[in-house]
Amino acid sequence: MSKPKIGVIGIPGKWSTEVLADRLEAQTGFRAVIDMNQVELCLDSQGLMYQGLDLTTLDGLIIKKISEVYSPATEDRLRLLSYAEQAGVRLFSPTHSVGNLINRLAGTLALQHGQIPMPKTRVTENLELAFETVRAFGSAILKPLYSTKARGMIMLTQEDSDEFVRNALEEYRQLQSIYYIQQTVNLDGRDLGMVFVGGEYVCTYARVGNEDSWNTTINSGGRYEGFEPDAELIELGRKAQACYDLSFTTVDIALTDQGPVVFEVSAFGGFKGALEGCGVDAAEVYADYVLKEVAKS
Structure with missing residues (x-):
């Protein structure tokens, strides 16, 4: 039985994209990092092409990063990928799930429908x-x-x-x-990233900000640390990510003086926080999950 061919939609050269492709290649011998800027939908020949590779012939596609910056154009890229999905290629995460999170308002409304506590x-x-x-x-x-x-x-x-x-x-x-x-809520200088793969809890890390920025993002000088949540907090994260059908995600949670609140659920989620904060190779965990799911198909 031939090994599955799984492509990674991402940003060539970026660590999170490349490390996921590395983990897949180690298990399957196949590697394809796909830049959506170079993808062409050929309706006359019924192919979704990337540098000579027809994406509709693959067993699966992982959407690790669909664009550097979110915009309405990102939704157009998802429509292109839905062509491969309709042709029978497994998408991780499904395009409709990612689409619900590209636009912040759509994502917020899903959380509200799920009765997830959020800031006002x-x-x-x-x-x-x-x-x-x-x-x-x-x-x-x-x-x-x-x-x-x-x-x-x-x-x-x-x-x-x-x-x-x-x-x-x-x-x-x-x-x-x-x-x-x-x-705004009082973050006490940190917020949490709770990692889920296939709906199952993996680990939680904290993003700790520096004194020069109001937010805790790594782009603004923050750093990662480990964090051990209790069962109640894990259940909140599980409930939040269950508002969507995501293969891999991080749930952003803040601990406030009025209880925990969820900022958002990530359409893709990162690997570096899990690695540096928890010592967990989330890329490997994700690759294992995808290969098991494809094998079931």
């Missing part, structure tokens, strides 16, 4: 309503609908003048279609 959040196109919300929240963060790693987010505090807040809102609206406003 309001969404509107209206500047005056946005201004009233910021003032009512005291301290708030404007979050673009399409962004990762806190890119494009703006923090407004109760110390900011009315004029400053209005100007910030006006400038923000020039770049964004809608105001997504979330009340």
Whole structure:
């Protein structure tokens, strides 16, 4: 019986993409890192091509990273991949699941439907309503609908003048279609990333921020540490990720003085936090899971 051929949709040269391809190649002897920028859908010949490789002939495709920056164009890339999915290729995660998380509002509504505790959040196109919300929240963060790693987010505090807040809102609206406003919570300098593979809990790591940034992302100088959650917190993470059908994800959780809240569930999730914070090779765990699932097909 021939070994399965699994391609990795990702960013060539990026560690998380390459390490996943490494783990798959070690078990199957096949390696394909696919840059969506170079993919062509050929409807006349019914192929989804990447450098001479027809992706519809593969046994599976793992969407590790579909683009460097989220945008409406990312959803177009998912539509291309759905062609391979419809042709019988297993997608990890399924395109409809990833699509629900590319847009922050869609992801938030799924969590709300699942009754997952989140920071107070309001969404509107209206500047005056946005201004009233910021003032009512005291301290708030404007979050673009399409962004990762806190890119494009703006923090407004109760110390900011009315004029400053209005100007910030006006400038923000020039770049964004809608105001997504979330009340800040006391992170105590950290938040958590809870890792799940195939819906099963793997580990939890903490992202610890530095004093120069309001967020804890590694891009802003944060670092990873291990964290041991209790059963109740793991169940919250499990319930949050169950709002979607994801093969691999991290659930972002904050511990606040009013109890834990979920910021978001990642469409893809990273490997470095699990490795550096927990000592777990999540890429290997994920590769093992995918190969077992493909073998069942």
